[in-house]
Amino acid sequence: MSIVVVENKILKHLLPVLKSIQLNIFEDVESTILSEKNLNEKMQILHKHLHTCISVLEVLDSVLECLSKKEQIGLGDVASVPINIIEILYITFEHCKNSNILYKGLSNTNEILDVFKLSQEIHKKVLIFMNCRVNIKEAQTHILKSFLQSLVKIGKILGCMNMKSLADNWRGYLDVSQKFFHVLNGNYSIKDAIQCLSLDIDKNLKSLLKNNENTKNLNSITKLCNFLIKIIAKICDVFLRDSQEDWETTFHVFLRIYSYHPCFLRYQVYPDVMVNEIEGVVFSSVDILLGTLCAKSEFCKMLINCKEMHTSSEKCLLLMMNVFKKINLLLKTNANIQCVPQLIDIFFNVLSKGYFEFWKLILITPNHELLYEEIIRNVAQIMRLLSNEEYNEVECVLFKNIFSDSIWCSLMANDIWQLALRGEAQLSYETMCGVLKQTEVHLKENFAVRPQLIFLKNLLSQLAKNLSENHKQFLFDQYPLDRYLHLWKTLGFQSVPKSQLGAITFIHRTVVGKSILLINKKLILEDFTALCDALEALCLIPKNDKSDLSQLKTVLLDLWKFIFSNDWRDSFYSKYFIRKLIIATNNLLLEFNNEQLLQILNNMSLLVDTGVDLKILLITSLSVLSKKVPEESPERNQICTKISAIFCKLFKDKNQIIQHKTLEVFFSFDKVSAYNVIIQNVIKHDYDVERRRSNFAQKNIVANKSLNWQEYFQVQSDYKFSHQCPLLTNLKSNDLLTHNQFFSKGEDNRDKIDEVVKTIKTNIEMFYKLSGKHGMTEESTTEIMRILNK
Numbered sequence: 001m002s003i004v005v006v007e008n009k010i011l012k013h014l015l016p017v018l019k020s021i022q023l024n025i026f027e028d029v030e031s032t033i034l035s036e037k038n039l040n041e042k043m044q045i046l047h048k049h050l051h052t053c054i055s056v057l058e059v060l061d062s063v064l065e066c067l068s069k070k071e072q073i074g075l076g077d078v079a080s081v082p083i084n085i086i087e088i089l090y091i092t093f094e095h096c097k098n099s100n101i102l103y104k105g106l107s108n109t110n111e112i113l114d115v116f117k118l119s120q121e122i123h124k125k126v127l128i129f130m131n132c133r134v135n136i137k138e139a140q141t142h143i144l145k146s147f148l149q150s151l152v153k154i155g156k157i158l159g160c161m162n163m164k165s166l167a168d169n170w171r172g173y174l175d176v177s178q179k180f181f182h183v184l185n186g187n188y189s190i191k192d193a194i195q196c197l198s199l200d201i202d203k204n205l206k207s208l209l210k211n212n213e214n215t216k217n218l219n220s221i222t223k224l225c226n227f228l229i230k231i232i233a234k235i236c237d238v239f240l241r242d243s244q245e246d247w248e249t250t251f252h253v254f255l256r257i258y259s260y261h262p263c264f265l266r267y268q269v270y271p272d273v274m275v276n277e278i279e280g281v282v283f284s285s286v287d288i289l290l291g292t293l294c295a296k297s298e299f300c301k302m303l304i305n306c307k308e309m310h311t312s313s314e315k316c317l318l319l320m321m322n323v324f325k326k327i328n329l330l331l332k333t334n335a336n337i338q339c340v341p342q343l344i345d346i347f348f349n350v351l352s353k354g355y356f357e358f359w360k361l362i363l364i365t366p367n368h369e370l371l372y373e374e375i376i377r378n379v380a381q382i383m384r385l386l387s388n389e390e391y392n393e394v395e396c397v398l399f400k401n402i403f404s405d406s407i408w409c410s411l412m413a414n415d416i417w418q419l420a421l422r423g424e425a426q427l428s429y430e431t432m433c434g435v436l437k438q439t440e441v442h443l444k445e446n447f448a449v450r451p452q453l454i455f456l457k458n459l460l461s462q463l464a465k466n467l468s469e470n471h472k473q474f475l476f477d478q479y480p481l482d483r484y485l486h487l488w489k490t491l492g493f494q495s496v497p498k499s500q501l502g503a504i505t506f507i508h509r510t511v512v513g514k515s516i517l518l519i520n521k522k523l524i525l526e527d528f529t530a531l532c533d534a535l536e537a538l539c540l541i542p543k544n545d546k547s548d549l550s551q552l553k554t555v556l557l558d559l560w561k562f563i564f565s566n567d568w569r570d571s572f573y574s575k576y577f578i579r580k581l582i583i584a585t586n587n588l589l590l591e592f593n594n595e596q597l598l599q600i601l602n603n604m605s606l607l608v609d610t611g612v613d614l615k616i617l618l619i620t621s622l623s624v625l626s627k628k629v630p631e632e633s634p635e636r637n638q639i640c641t642k643i644s645a646i647f648c649k650l651f652k653d654k655n656q657i658i659q660h661k662t663l664e665v666f667f668s669f670d671k672v673s674a675y676n677v678i679i680q681n682v683i684k685h686d687y688d689v690e691r692r693r694s695n696f697a698q699k700n701i702v703a704n705k706s707l708n709w710q711e712y713f714q715v716q717s718d719y720k721f722s723h724q725c726p727l728l729t730n731l732k733s734n735d736l737l738t739h740n741q742f743f744s745k746g747e748d749n750r751d752k753i754d755e756v757v758k759t760i761k762t763n764i765e766m767f768y769k770l771s772g773k774h775g776m777t778e779e780s781t782t783e784i785m786r787i788l789n790k
Contacts, residue, residue, distance in 0.1 A: 127172030
């Protein structure tokens with residue numbers, strides 16, 4: 001008798017009946033156990049029903065045995081077999097799962113174990129039958145889909161019962177789906193399957209952590225999770241195509257599994273042996289899966305469009321960091337990765353909403369001191385590997401975030417941009433022109449103290465270093481010095497083309513003319529701004545300049561006299577102007593005679609008790625003086641006495657930065673024998689200076705106080721400080737790949753970080769102040785500051 005005849009005359013009638021019998025048996029068992037019958041009656045009915053159940057399963061086993069003797073069978077010829085058998089198994093497994101509760105208090109129910117064991121055997125046989133004996137036509141895909149969905153339902157049950165059967169179920173699911181993939185033709189949703197698998201992983205890891213003191217099953221559970229993740233990876237590899245729903249499901253799978261990321265577990269103080277096992281066995285597979293998906297454009301598009309990505313969480317941020325790591329590796333192998341600028345934009349959007357989560361993530365991540373460095377390096381490397389068009393798109397994203405309201409985004413965007421800047425002169429020129437068009441208004445904000453403005457100025461200074469003389473000339477033609485003095489001040493006057501240094505005559509005229517207006521109290525705000533810019537631009541005067549500077553020096557002395565004789569120091573703009581005046585004076589300090597120098601020092605000494613920014617500039621003035629010994633004159637001793645007095649006051653300052661900078665300059669004076677009188681005067685008035693001088697000589701500096709955030713920004717502004725993670729100073733030039741070469745060795749030293757960076761605690765204080773999040777708990781602030789101080 002042919003298989004078709006057997007199917008039509010027997011199987012398609014028999015198997016549905018057996019399914020009904022099995023279902024009725026279990027319903028009757030439940031009603032009997034819950035009934036008022038006595039125990040003996042219940043046991044008799046129970047034994048009878050379970051024996052009948054075993055008989056049904058034996059019939060199924062016999063059917064499979066007979067069919068397995070055939071070489072190949074069309075699924076349409078035995079359509080009733082796989083569907084009915086798998087549904088009967090589902091009913092049976094579900095009853096076995098509930099038996100622990102249902103049969104509680106009953107004795108001699110070993111039959112239920114026999115039922116489960118026989119179901120296990122039939123389960124394996126039907127999977128082998130489908131994988132080895134069945135072929136299928138496209139018209140029969142509905143049968144195959146029903147079979148696969150039943151396996152998913154069985155997987156949900158077996159996850160609570162038997163690990164071996166669970167593994168067999170998903171292995172069979174994968175084998176069957178791979179075999180008939182060409183028939184399904186991608187028209188199959190994997191949402192239920194990978195959700196079920198991820199829930200099993202979640203359940204097992206949760207149970208493992210719940211009993212974290214007992215590591216008996218640690219290895220077996222992590223291996224099972226590793227296996228299930230590999231199944232997810234295989235399913236994704238086979239079925240993931242264009243379905244947005246399926247791609248979003250994979251994203252949710254990652255979020256669910258990332259709840260157990262080792263960094264979170266360590267933060268919750270789980271045993272190291274457990275965390276290390278989860279990291280090594282479970283997340284090694286998760287990492288491979290993420291790398292595979294990042295190579296597919298649909299995954300990146302899903303991350304951009306997924307609503308959950310726009311809500312901040314530690315898991316989203318950590319996932320995005322790992323995505324960037326994978327994209328970086330893929331780009332190095334010349335992979336075609338799309339939507340990179342949009343992904344970076346999404347990351348900053350998440351960061352802007354969850355800056356606290358980001359720093360908390362740094363806190364709870366092992367090797368946390370490397371995490372900030374790693375994310376910046378990865379994004380910077382990605383930028384350098386992009387095409388010019390995409391590179392410019394990412395630049396726009398970074399620029400937008402530098403001027404965002406979130407200081408966290410500003411800091412990171414600035415750091416990435418500084419590290420990713422390409423050295424090509426033409427590209428730097430194009431970038432600079434684009435930035436200048438958008439920021440001209442910001443650059444005129446002379447009195448602004450916004451950190452973002454400092455970042456912008458430092459960024460432009462870095463770009464200017466990459467310009468060739470020709471490009472500097474192009475820029476100068478477009479932005480002439482007489483109309484854009486504020487711009488060249490920002491770029492750094494060293495960026496002015498050498499051919500245009502004759503423009504200093506314009507600067508001279510501006511300083512002299514505007515100073516006269518100021519002294520005569522006829523200065524308007526526009527003139528005042530021009531005067532401040534011109535004072536700062538005096539650094540353009542070449543050191544070997546032989547021109548007559550007498551008029552310029554006289555004007556500077558008149559300005560010092562005007563400020564202190566008219567109580568102008570109390571005006572709104574005085575502090576800003578005094579800073580510019582000190583900068584201008586320092587540029588010409590070595591040109592003054594002793595009488596003029598004494599006048600200046602007398603005025604400067606009155607500023608020693610002012611803010612930290614002016615103290616820093618005064619220390620710079622002393623540093624300039626250390627390079628020149630005053631000529632013999634009646635004023636020489638007075639000059640040395642005045643310098644000693646300034647040193648004494650500065651040494652009494654409790655600010656760490658002031659202490660350190662003063663020691664640096666004092667050490668410079670110590671090397672000049674002619675200044676021995678200054679050294680002795682200072683030591684005579686403060687015996688502790690000798691100890692500090694000795695410690696400084698041995699590089700043994702003890703920090704005693706950090707700056708507040710306002711002082712921090714003033715100091716870094718004065719030193720043209722480019723903010724970056726302090727740890728980035730350890731980056732080597734070959735850590736970053738360009739298209740054709742590594743960073744040049746000169747790039748390593750392009751950002752000389754001041755001592756202010758060492759005060760890491762100040763960074764955190766600054767972040768919280770500037771972020772405007774005053775409701776942030778003190779405990780969280782303390783945690784972040786503690787870890788960043790390590």
